[in-house]
Amino acid sequence: MNELALAFDVGLAATAVALAWFSVVARSTFAAIVAFVAYGLLLSLVWMRLSAPDVALTEAAIGSGLTGVLLLSVGAQLRPGEAALDLERPGAILRSVAALACCAVAALLALWVWGGVTGPAPTLAPQALAELERTGVENPITAVLMAYRATDTMLEKIVLLLATIGVWSLTPDLKWGGRSGPRQTVDPDGVLVFLARALPPVGVVIGVYILWVSSEKPGGAFQGGTILAAMWLLVMLAGLMDAPGTRRRRVTLALLAGPIVFVAVGFAGCFIADAFLAYPVDYAKALILLIEFPMLLSIAVMLGLLVLGTPQRSAPR
Amino acid sequence: MSATLYGLVSAALIGLGLYGLISNPQPLRKLLAFNLVGNGVFLLFGVIARRGAAAGFAGDPIPQALVITGIVVAFSASALAVALLKRLFQEAGSTSLRSDPPPRADEPT
Numbered sequence: 001m002n003e004l005a006l007a008f009d010v011g012l013a014a015t016a017v018a019l020a021w022f023s024v025v026a027r028s029t030f031a032a033i034v035a036f037v038a039y040g041l042l043l044s045l046v047w048m049r050l051s052a053p054d055v056a057l058t059e060a061a062i063g064s065g066l067t068g069v070l071l072l073s074v075g076a077q078l079r080p081g082e083a084a085l086d087l088e089r090p091g092a093i094l095r096s097v098a099a100l101a102c103c104a105v106a107a108l109l110a111l112w113v114w115g116g117v118t119g120p121a122p123t124l125a126p127q128a129l130a131e132l133e134r135t136g137v138e139n140p141i142t143a144v145l146m147a148y149r150a151t152d153t154m155l156e157k158i159v160l161l162l163a164t165i166g167v168w169s170l171t172p173d174l175k176w177g178g179r180s181g182p183r184q185t186v187d188p189d190g191v192l193v194f195l196a197r198a199l200p201p202v203g204v205v206i207g208v209y210i211l212w213v214s215s216e217k218p219g220g221a222f223q224g225g226t227i228l229a230a231m232w233l234l235v236m237l238a239g240l241m242d243a244p245g246t247r248r249r250r251v252t253l254a255l256l257a258g259p260i261v262f263v264a265v266g267f268a269g270c271f272i273a274d275a276f277l278a279y280p281v282d283y284a285k286a287l288i289l290l291i292e293f294p295m296l297l298s299i300a301v302m303l304g305l306l307v308l309g310t311p312q313r314s315a316p317r
Numbered sequence: 318m319s320a321t322l323y324g325l326v327s328a329a330l331i332g333l334g335l336y337g338l339i340s341n342p343q344p345l346r347k348l349l350a351f352n353l354v355g356n357g358v359f360l361l362f363g364v365i366a367r368r369g370a371a372a373g374f375a376g377d378p379i380p381q382a383l384v385i386t387g388i389v390v391a392f393s394a395s396a397l398a399v400a401l402l403k404r405l406f407q408e409a410g411s412t413s414l415r416s417d418p419p420p421r422a423d424e425p426t
Contacts, residue, residue, distance in 0.1 A: 051375030106332025113324030123369030163393035
């Protein structure tokens with residue numbers, strides 16, 4: 001059994017590194033992106049082998065899936081300029097020096113991993129366990145994200161919001177209020193339209209379930225939100241629904257619901273508990289759920305809008 | 318044992334990503350390489366979390382949760398970078414990062 005596990009680990013590690021290498025050296029950007037997506041899926045297996053199922057879910061959904069969609073769409077748009085840029089490739093000498101320097105960095109890190117750390121590793125796991133009961137949730141990762149270090153999670157919502165504002169702010173003046181990307185026209189009897197009709201009901205249930213279950217088992221608002229965002233993107237890709245315009249009141253509301261509830265509960269903590277983002281023990285789980293559900297909606301909308309990108313069509317008059 | 322192996326993988330990813338960042342002239346490929354460096358750093362953190370297994374948990378939950386936050390932030394940064402690239406391409410007809418970009422393909426010189 002142990003040999004089998006070791007063989008699996010070695011094979012997984014070798015394939016992941018080989019795909020990463022290919023995505024760096026491949027001539028064609030399209031091939032590099034496809035390799036990157038495959039590598040991302042292998043990386044989520046690596047996270048499983050490191051006993052981190054929550055991270056594995058996030059990596060598969062966001063790190064590989066959404067990033068892959070994002071890169072593929074931009075890769076297709078930038079293809080006309082690719083050949084000219086290829087001429088700017090640095091010379092052989094510079095590349096060799098860079099390769100040597102990067103090998104040195106990797107070798108130093110590898111040495112440190114191999115033998116540089118000895119003795120018991122520093123860990124906060126006992127402290128996390130000791131306070132777990134007071135948070136009302138059983139999954140320690142959710143406890144860290146929503147209770148111990150809820151400030152991080154709140155600020156990360158703000159980062160997502162800022163990124164969305166940043167993407168929108170690149171809109172040319174005339175197109176403000178318009179929709180992102182071209183309107184999709186696809187064969188109404190095609191398989192894409194069929195999938196876009198059949199999958200979303202299942203996907204929405206799974207997305208909400210992944211959030212609901214996160215208090216006990218691996219899951220969470222990001223993983224669930226990504227699935228919801230994927231369903232939304234699928235429906236838009238199949239042309240069943242158009243991308244929203246930037247001036248839509250409902251979009252703004254969905255964007256802000258999560259961050260506003262989060263900050264409001266945070267300040268309420270100053271009065272009902274003893275600090276910003278502190279929860280009274282009796283209501284801890286209820287408050288965490290109160291934050292998480294609007295957050296699920298906001299995350300889904302923000303991730304979807306980030307993939308859609310800057311509005312490119314003029315606003316309807 | 319497997320944690321050490323994946324620690325070596327993270328070192329390789331950081332090295333590969335750095336090389337891609339320096340040697341590839343296309344900004345999109347630099348972004349991809351930058352994501353590799355990020356993945357390597359996250360993975361190293363995951364290995365540290367695995368070594369910190371204690372109190373009945375298979376890994377230290379604090380670094381694991383921080384990595385989840387990190388992945389989401391890395392995605393937001395990539396999305397913003399992609400939007401900047403698209404806009405640069407629309408404006409300049411090329412995503413060259415040189416200070417004297419070549420003439421546009423669709424424009425007579």
